[in-house]
Amino acid sequence: MTNKFNIFTVLGLLVLLQLTSCNDAKDQYVAVTHFTIDANGELERPTGYRSWVYVGTPVTPNDLNDGKAPFPEMHNVYIDPHSFDHYKKTGEFREGAILVKELVSIGSKAAVSGNGYFAGEFIGLEASVKSKEHFPDEPGNWAIFSFTNPEEGTLKQTAAALPTNMCNACHQANAEDDFVFTQYYPVLRAAKGIGMDVSPEDSAERKPSKKEVSIWDATVPTPEGLVLEIPLERNQLFAYLKEGKYRAYKNQEKKLHPSEGPHQKVGLPVKVFINDILAKSLEAGNTEHPLGSVSVKEMYDENSQPAGWAVFAKTHDKSDGGNGWFWYEVTDSEDATKIAAIGNGVIGCASCHTIGKDMVRTKFPLN
Numbered sequence: 240m241t242n243k244f245n246i247f248t249v250l251g252l253l254v255l256l257q258l259t260s261c262n263d264a265k266d267q268y269v270a271v272t273h274f275t276i277d278a279n280g281e282l283e284r285p286t287g288y289r290s291w292v293y294v295g296t297p298v299t300p301n302d303l304n305d306g307k308a309p310f311p312e313m314h315n316v317y318i319d320p321h322s323f324d325h326y327k328k329t330g331e332f333r334e335g336a337i338l339v340k341e342l343v344s345i346g347s348k349a350a351v352s353g354n355g356y357f358a359g360e361f362i363g364l365e366a367s368v369k370s371k372e373h374f375p376d377e378p379g380n381w382a383i384f385s386f387t388n389p390e391e392g393t394l395k396q397t398a399a400a401l402p403t404n405m406c407n408a409c410h411q412a413n414a415e416d417d418f419v420f421t422q423y424y425p426v427l428r429a430a431k432g433i434g435m436d437v438s439p440e441d442s443a444e445r446k447p448s449k450k451e452v453s454i455w456d457a458t459v460p461t462p463e464g465l466v467l468e469i470p471l472e473r474n475q476l477f478a479y480l481k482e483g484k485y486r487a488y489k490n491q492e493k494k495l496h497p498s499e500g501p502h503q504k505v506g507l508p509v510k511v512f513i514n515d516i517l518a519k520s521l522e523a524g525n526t527e528h529p530l531g532s533v534s535v536k537e538m539y540d541e542n543s544q545p546a547g548w549a550v551f552a553k554t555h556d557k558s559d560g561g562n563g564w565f566w567y568e569v570t571d572s573e574d575a576t577k578i579a580a581i582g583n584g585v586i587g588c589a590s591c592h593t594i595g596k597d598m599v600r601t602k603f604p605l606n
């Protein structure tokens with residue numbers, strides 16, 4: 240009798256325990272959010288996030304962005320720990336996820352370890368929150384906030400969700416996983432859906448180091464078989480330039496002038512040629528030039544001897560930050576192998592050209 244009683248009690252307790260612990264765990268899982276939306280629907284400034292899970296640091300230094308990086312300069316990105324667990328478990332961002340992007344200035348560009356970008360001071364704070372409850376109308380239920388308040392040197396205490404077009408739209412179009420730029424966060428990529436019992440960093444496996452991607456590399460493919468005013472294949476293009484065929488373009492600068500860009504060094508002589516398609520578009524004041532637009536820039540050395548060409552051609556209807564443009568630069572007029580860049584979406588070229596009129600920086604009409 241006592242035995243039976245004990246067994247039943249133990250069993251009952253076990254069942255009870257299991258039920259409550261299950262419920263607790265589940266409730267805890269869903270209920271723990273790491274942000275607060277106030278009575279006005281604004282996000283309170285996140286705190287404690289430097290102890291969350293750190294996912295990566297994109298760097299967009301001002302000196303690679305003509306002094307105008309939209310988000311200067313280092314971006315330390317964190318995700319709240321419960322959402323990280325959920326992401327490991329399910330491979331998805333949960334309802335109630337918050338990511339924080341803390342902006343840090345570049346303090347110095349040289350250290351005993353070499354030249355580079357070294358963090359300076361904390362300068363700003365942005366956040367994104369996924370919440371159907373609070374933001375049912377935002378695409379993906381993601382709302383994006385900025386607490387950065389550079390004028391006063393302090394962060395805002397609360398922030399309203401920024402207009403969808405200002406922030407969210409770009410995230411929607413370009414971020415790899417549910418509005419989050421996981422393509423730049425190896426910590427998240429490695430954890431996605433692998434389960435709670437594994438810590439990906441514990442494995443000894445590492446990717447063999449690939450060739451470093453430089454800002455002068457193409458980042459997207461150039462369409463094949465496209466027939467434009469210039470050939471896009473490297474040898475044919477060099478031959479075209481060497482033959483000087485672009486000199487038949489009606490719109491060309493009359494004489495050499497010092498370059499305002501680093502082609503190849505600021506101040507060296509250049510001369511710009513543009514084809515009819517581009518000239519018409521510039522004449523019309525278009526903000527987006529049509530497919531087939533071409534410009535060739537002759538470059539010269541200190542002794543005004545030919546020193547290669549910089550070329551671009553629009554291969555798509557949309558500019559897409561430079562992905563819709565083919566970029567080419569060769570720094571020698573005789574040697575076709577001295578290629579500085581070739582292909583679409585060359586970030587080094589596009590980043591400086593974005594301040595032009597759909598990439599075109601030369602004044603029009605040409606001098």
Ligand code: HEC
Binds near residue numbers: 365406423
């Ligand atoms: C033109 C595209 C673009 C726009 C517009 C944009 N972002 Fe982003 N955002 C990015 C990219 C790319 C990343 C990841 C790399 C980086 O930080 O540079 C990012 C990352 C973030 C992150 C980290 C989490 C994540 O989703 O990866 C936050 C937070 C963020 N942005 C906030 C904002 C805010 C606030 C605005 C509007 C003021 C905004 N973004 C506008 C492109 C954009």
Ligand code: HEC
Binds near residue numbers: 498511536549599602
């Ligand atoms: C740091 C800024 C900067 C970078 C990087 C840059 N350019 Fe330029 N580029 C300019 C400026 C400024 C002009 C206007 C003419 C001049 O002053 O040389 C120009 C002109 C041109 C032109 C003539 C049409 C126009 O826009 O005026 C072409 C073609 C061109 N660049 C191609 C390239 C290519 C290809 C690359 C990458 C290999 C590149 N540029 C990188 C600043 C830059």
